[in-house]
Amino acid sequence: MSQDSVVYLNGAFLPISEAKISVLDRGFIFGDGVYEFVPVYHRRPFRLAQHLKRLENCLAAVGIANPKSTAEWEALFHEMIRRAPYEQQAVYLQVTRGVAPRDHPFPQGATPTVFMMVNPLKLPTPEQIEHGVACVSAEDFRWHRCDIKSISLIGNILLRQMSAEADAAETVLFRNGFLTEGSSSNVFAVKNGTILAPLRDHLILPGITYDAALEFAPKIGVPIETRPVSRAEVLAADELWLTSSGKEVLAITTLDGQPIGDGKPGAVFKKMWAYFQEQTKG
């Protein structure tokens, strides 16, 4: 993103170098806000309605009044997409509780801060798609409301740094011996041709790509079991995948240095990946 990229801040479109917020913004002081990350293919946002619905749910969960109607959000997305010079885009949006003297309880009468920017969409490389990626695992030490897409990402950042330092693509998280998700993605296992999906509960983000994968599975003839998935099942899986708005569907071929299945992206992954490409870029 260059210094003159146009961003949206509280009603204005302006170059990023001119976009300024108060140091008392609760996003800066407390990480008190929520966000969305929407992939855009050929200038069409993928599942925008679902992203806006999740945004609405997250704002409600943290008690921030939704500053815009769905129609206003849609219009703003389309304006940002129109202004950006890329065909494939990543639209980032965040809403914070606004500016107020530092005090933990919700301030009276603060106006939510709304910020949006567009970057080029960075998808997995052909090499990563063909060979899969290495991941490491860690105990999921985050809070118990991982279903909220909070901008307070210190837990996710510390966990992601573990894989970054191991030169791995993602950190796969387990809580009390059960798979939750990745530091910034959802995780699925495949065993004997069936997708094993962790429960969509408070311990994982309800990923838009997670939902898309579960919706696509019957269309490519793959059964799903949505239930707790143990660490032993993950280690013995035939396939392991990451999903997210930036990674789409990506095969994990080693976990903590041990091969998953035969150590290559599996047959079910290949079907899902191909179907995903059709839906997004076809």
Ligand code: PDD
């Ligand atoms: N991350 N789980 C976590 C913790 C995430 O941060 C994300 C997305 C997902 C996948 O959600 P979706 O399919 O809606 O992208 C799951 C985004 C991309 C990010 O933080 O940049």
